[in-house]
Amino acid sequence: MTHWPEGYGRRMLTEVDSTNAEAQRLAGTLSGPAWICALSQTAARGRRGRPWASPAGNFAATLLMMPREEARVLALRSFVASLALYDAFVAATGRVDGLALKWPNDVLLNGGKVAGILLESLEPRRGSAHLAIGIGVNLVAAPAAEQVEPGALRPVSLLSETGVGVTPDEFLTLLAAAYALREASFVTYGFAAIREAWLARAARLGDIITARTGTADITGTFETVDQAGNLVLKTASGRQAIPAADVFFRGGGGDASGH
Numbered sequence: 001m002t003h004w005p006e007g008y009g010r011r012m013l014t015e016v017d018s019t020n021a022e023a024q025r026l027a028g029t030l031s032g033p034a035w036i037c038a039l040s041q042t043a044a045r046g047r048r049g050r051p052w053a054s055p056a057g058n059f060a061a062t063l064l065m066m067p068r069e070e071a072r073v074l075a076l077r078s079f080v081a082s083l084a085l086y087d088a089f090v091a092a093t094g095r096v097d098g099l100a101l102k103w104p105n106d107v108l109l110n111g112g113k114v115a116g117i118l119l120e121s122l123e124p125r126r127g128s129a130h131l132a133i134g135i136g137v138n139l140v141a142a143p144a145a146e147q148v149e150p151g152a153l154r155p156v157s158l159l160s161e162t163g164v165g166v167t168p169d170e171f172l173t174l175l176a177a178a179y180a181l182r183e184a185s186f187v188t189y190g191f192a193a194i195r196e197a198w199l200a201r202a203a204r205l206g207d208i209i210t211a212r213t214g215t216a217d218i219t220g221t222f223e224t225v226d227q228a229g230n231l232v233l234k235t236a237s238g239r240q241a242i243p244a245a246d247v248f249f250r251g252g253g254g255d256a257s258g259h
């Protein structure tokens with residue numbers, strides 16, 4: 001049986017516009033990290049201003065934290081959180097088959113996107129910056145493939161891919177426990193251990209992929225993720241370290257690392 005981790009608060013909401021928006025409203029009022037979970041969201045947001053479908057039965061939560069760190073260290077929580085998500089899926093299903101991580105922080109199941117993360121840093125309140133790690137998981141339902149942009153991976157749900165039914169409440173406990181462990185590792189040992197574990201679960205490492213940065217499409221061999229969390233591609237014009245982009249796989253399908 002998984003226990004709720006010590007030191008983390010928990011708020012369960014029936015409905016909210018967005019748990020990240022709620023985190024923003026709560027920033028400065030909490031004395032420690034807290035999970036804000038909602039059974040449904042009416043205005044959930046995804047990365048790059050995209051909407052995120054958040055029907056009842058799926059998981060929606062934001063971890064609000066206030067670590068006293070520089071922005072570049074805060075941003076590495078993207079990897080801490082995606083690893084914890086991976087761990088939570090393993091705990092929920094009892095298997096690693098078909099699970100993989102896609103840079104920067106998506107979780108893939110059987111080549112489709114089953115979970116996404118939206119990391120937002122919030123204006124400093126009472127002296128310390130806040131970080132909102134918003135996590136959405138398609139536990140029971142996923143949008144139709146036509147609803148995502150061309151070339152993006154097909155959305156999948158945990159239920160449709162594995163037959164495993166998990167409630168948002170159960171998933172929150174698994175995720176909070178997994179996150180607390182990965183966070184402790186990050187704080188104690190730094191990014192190196194997180195990076196290594198993340199790379200061992202990475203989808204398409206060594207393959208040719210395309211990173212769309214907003215100003216350019218960069219295609220090259222996915223070599224690694226560097227110490228700063230950048231995606232490193234070996235391209236025809238040399239090695240490029242990319243801090244932010246959407247990644248596209250050839251053929252769109254995207255397989256799993258099978259770690």
Ligand SMILES: O=C(O)CCCC[C@@H]1SC[C@@H]2NC(=O)N[C@@H]21
Pocket residue numbers: 017018019020021041043044045046047048050052054059060061062106115116117118134135136137
């Ligand atoms: O685009 C992505 O892949 C990130 C999706 C993040 C969605 C989650 S659901 C909980 C939290 N609240 C939001 O409004 N967004 C995040």
